[in-house]
Amino acid sequence: MQTGQLRIGTRGSALALAQAHETRDRLMAAHGLAEDAFAIEVISTSGDRIQDRPLSEAGGKGLFTKEIEEALLDGRIDIAVHSSKDMPTRLPDGLVLGAFLEREDVRDAFIGGAAETIDALPQGATVGSSSLRRQALIRRRRPDISVVMFRGNVQTRLRKLSEGQVHGTLLAHAGLRRLGMAEVITELLPLDTFPPAPGQGAICIEHRDGDRRIEQMLESIHHGGTGAALACERAFLGALDGSCRTPIAGHATLEGQALRFHGLILTPDGVEAHDITVEGEVTEAASIGRRAGEEIRARAGARFFDSWV
Numbered sequence: 531m532q533t534g535q536l537r538i539g540t541r542g543s544a545l546a547l548a549q550a551h552e553t554r555d556r557l558m559a560a561h562g563l564a565e566d567a568f569a570i571e572v573i574s575t576s577g578d579r580i581q582d583r584p585l586s587e588a589g590g591k592g593l594f595t596k597e598i599e600e601a602l603l604d605g606r607i608d609i610a611v612h613s614s615k616d617m618p619t620r621l622p623d624g625l626v627l628g629a630f631l632e633r634e635d636v637r638d639a640f641i642g643g644a645a646e647t648i649d650a651l652p653q654g655a656t657v658g659s660s661s662l663r664r665q666a667l668i669r670r671r672r673p674d675i676s677v678v679m680f681r682g683n684v685q686t687r688l689r690k691l692s693e694g695q696v697h698g699t700l701l702a703h704a705g706l707r708r709l710g711m712a713e714v715i716t717e718l719l720p721l722d723t724f725p726p727a728p729g730q731g732a733i734c735i736e737h738r739d740g741d742r743r744i745e746q747m748l749e750s751i752h753h754g755g756t757g758a759a760l761a762c763e764r765a766f767l768g769a770l771d772g773s774c775r776t777p778i779a780g781h782a783t784l785e786g787q788a789l790r791f792h793g794l795i796l797t798p799d800g801v802e803a804h805d806i807t808v809e810g811e812v813t814e815a816a817s818i819g820r821r822a823g824e825e826i827r828a829r830a831g832a833r834f835f836d837s838w839v
């Protein structure tokens with residue numbers, strides 16, 4: 531490592547590396563820096579190592595961030611690049627999310643083998659996904675479909691699909707685009723029936739609270755609209771206690787100074803669902819999300835949350 535280099539911590543998956551490179555490239559462009567002003571440090575996380583069970587059972591979201599956050603706190607790296615969707619609502623003391631890059635398309639994508647769309651899948655088809663939200667949304671739309679646990683990187687999933695192990699799978703459009711693989715998509719799912727996970731499609735950058743040098747560098751690559759949408763979506767998750775065993779969707783959109791949030795919670799079988807829309811000023815982003823979370827919680831009732839914990 532050269533002295534003065536900015537050290538970027540990331541997981542080692544192809545998607546994580548693409549996101550780290552995108553962040554580095556934006557910082558290079560914004561500050562007229564060369565590639566050797568940065569070092570990309572790959573950090574393996576528990577989430578990468580656990581492959582045999584759903585992460586919601588193994589301990590949830592923090593599994594993708596713990597080792598990276600330790601590296602930040604120890605001063606081994608200066609910034610960490612994450613998928614916002616994978617970030618817990620509460621960060622360790624001393625760390626903050628300092629910047630969000632402009633959001634990609636937030637929609638889920640269906641990659642079909644047996645048929646191009648979810649509606650066209652044969653009766654009783656099998657779809658692979660390990661996301662509780664996607665499982666519940668598919669079951670809500672097509673109760674006859676069986677959803678099987680499906681993890682691993684994009685290449686592994688596509689191989690299983692081409693081997694006929696499943697009739698289709700769902701992935702984030704954003705991730706496929708960042709990998710240059712959007713051509714495998716057979717259907718982009720509509721936002722009203724397949725609302726995204728809070729944070730989907732947005733890259734965030736975490737750093738040590740009060741690190742002035744980093745704060746100044748990030749200012750130029752931060753996207754204010756994405757930051758407001760994410761403040762709202764993360765507040766919604768926080769108000770729901772971020773339970774990773776509950777299928778939760780939440781999406782904030784902006785039109786000028788107006789922010790509109792749509793949230794949805796479902797039972798894992800997709801049978802029961804509660805949704806909410808709250809609108810307000812962009813400056814109130816976090817309180818809109820919190821209010822939506824509190825209201826949907828009250829509406830669903832304690833029984834809804836108790837039924838599978």
Ligand SMILES: NCc1[nH]cc(CCC(=O)O)c1CC(=O)O
Nearest residue numbers: 613615701702704705730731732
């Ligand atoms: N949990 C894995 C994860 N985290 C972020 C993305 C996609 C990229 C994004 O949403 O920014 C994915 C894969 C997927 O859902 O297909």
